[in-house]
Amino acid sequence: MKRLQKTNITNKVPIRTCIGCRSTDAKHGLIRLVNSPEGILVDQTGKRDGRGAYIHTNHQCLNRILDGHTLSKALRVEIGPDDLLGLKKNIEIMTVKMSLEVAQ
Numbered sequence: 001m002k003r004l005q006k007t008n009i010t011n012k013v014p015i016r017t018c019i020g021c022r023s024t025d026a027k028h029g030l031i032r033l034v035n036s037p038e039g040i041l042v043d044q045t046g047k048r049d050g051r052g053a054y055i056h057t058n059h060q061c062l063n064r065i066l067d068g069h070t071l072s073k074a075l076r077v078e079i080g081p082d083d084l085l086g087l088k089k090n091i092e093i094m095t096v097k098m099s100l101e102v103a104q
Contacts, residue, residue, distance in 0.1 A: 013027070019053045030055060030057075031054065031094050031098070032052050032053070033071070033087070034050040035051045042087070042093075057095045
């Protein structure tokens with residue numbers, strides 16, 4: 001009779017790449033942007049349908065994607081200047097929410 005060996009099972013943490021700095025980080029520490037039928041949105045749940053891209057919550061990564069080229073390439077969509085301004089506001093709001101959650 002074979003003995004079953006206990007294995008050290010650890011929970012795997014999903015790793016994603018930031019499109020601003022191209023470094024990897026845990027999924028829960030990044031903001032997900034999604035190209036959905038409603039447009040480009042900040043995905044607060046991380047489960048919305050559509051092509052997604054991730055960015056860090058710092059201003060350096062945010063400023064790098066606001067040229068439009070990086071984000072449009074990652075999401076495979078054309079992005080207008082008005083869309084970028086609205087998206088920047090939504091990302092900043094999400095960044096504040098995430099920093100408040102960490103502080104609690």
